[in-house]
Amino acid sequence: MTTSTDPVTTTRTMLAVDGLTVGYAGAPVLDGLVLDIAPGAVVALLGANGAGKTTLLRSISGLVAPRSGTILLDGQDLTGISVEDRARRGLAQVPEGRSVVAELTVEENLHLGALWKIPGRRARRTAVAELYDQFEPLARRRRSLGHQLSGGERQMLALARALVARPRVLLLDEPSLGLAPRVVAQLMTTLRDTAQRTGLTVLLAEQNVTSALSIADRGVVLGLGEVVADAPAAAIAADPALRHAYLGF
Numbered sequence: 701m702t703t704s705t706d707p708v709t710t711t712r713t714m715l716a717v718d719g720l721t722v723g724y725a726g727a728p729v730l731d732g733l734v735l736d737i738a739p740g741a742v743v744a745l746l747g748a749n750g751a752g753k754t755t756l757l758r759s760i761s762g763l764v765a766p767r768s769g770t771i772l773l774d775g776q777d778l779t780g781i782s783v784e785d786r787a788r789r790g791l792a793q794v795p796e797g798r799s800v801v802a803e804l805t806v807e808e809n810l811h812l813g814a815l816w817k818i819p820g821r822r823a824r825r826t827a828v829a830e831l832y833d834q835f836e837p838l839a840r841r842r843r844s845l846g847h848q849l850s851g852g853e854r855q856m857l858a859l860a861r862a863l864v865a866r867p868r869v870l871l872l873d874e875p876s877l878g879l880a881p882r883v884v885a886q887l888m889t890t891l892r893d894t895a896q897r898t899g900l901t902v903l904l905a906e907q908n909v910t911s912a913l914s915i916a917d918r919g920v921v922l923g924l925g926e927v928v929a930d931a932p933a934a935a936i937a938a939d940p941a942l943r944h945a946y947l948g949f
């Protein structure tokens with residue numbers, strides 16, 4: 701396994717996964733997985749269909765209970781911590797499927813995202829206004845209902861709604877799925893800019909390897925229940941044997 705190089709020179713780890721074993725029935729999907737992510741790093745989580753990317757994200761956010769192993773968020777053990785409390789501590793997950801509330805406007809969806817985390821209507825309005833600076837297409841559609849948005853706009857709204865609560869770590873599951881290449885490029889650029897500006901740590905699970913690596917500092921490849929490669933994004937992109945063995949192209 702190649703060793704990693706994070707862009708941020710620090711000994712601190714924002715997310716530390718150690719010996720994580722997770723399964724549903726029968727053989728584990730993740731088997732003793734180890735992964736460290738530095739604060740502010742954008743990490744592309746790659747692997748073939750069924751490699752366990754979603755399972756890893758759901759284990760971190762607390763939606764799936766591991767059989768064994770530990771997950772630390774900024775040094776704090778998350779074992780036994782509920783999904784809600786993990787979110788309060790700074791974890792946000794955008795699941796596959798870009799779900800937004802179809803009968804609410806863009807603005808109402810964003811306020812909903814801020815409601816439980818930011819006390820006070822004025823503070824919430826400020827947080828939403830700040831987001832519009834980053835997500836201009838959403839600002840233009842602020843009065844539109846969720847069901848009136850295009851797929852790309854809905855994905856952008858799902859992302860923005862997670863960010864309005866100002867998480868420290870964002871877990872994103874296949875945001876590019878079903879979107880046109882131009883829309884994917886815009887989404888990835890927005891994500892990279894946001895991470896750079898705010899110091900957000902991102903774990904981005906993607907089948908769209910090229911897009912994910914284009915904005916990531918690091919690529920982590922899952923295979924056979926563990927991390928089979930962990931290296932700078934450019935090194936993963938330039939490794940044909942790895943791509944062929946684990947990424948299917």
Ligand code: ATP
Nearest residue numbers: 724725729747748749750751752753754755756907
């Ligand atoms: P994809 O890229 O296709 O979304 P993935 O890498 O995200 O795949 P997972 O969705 O984590 O992989 O699935 C890993 C394995 O666990 C697969 O074999 C899948 O069928 C199985 N699995 C996932 N969720 C469940 C569940 N709720 N119950 C039983 N098995 C599951």
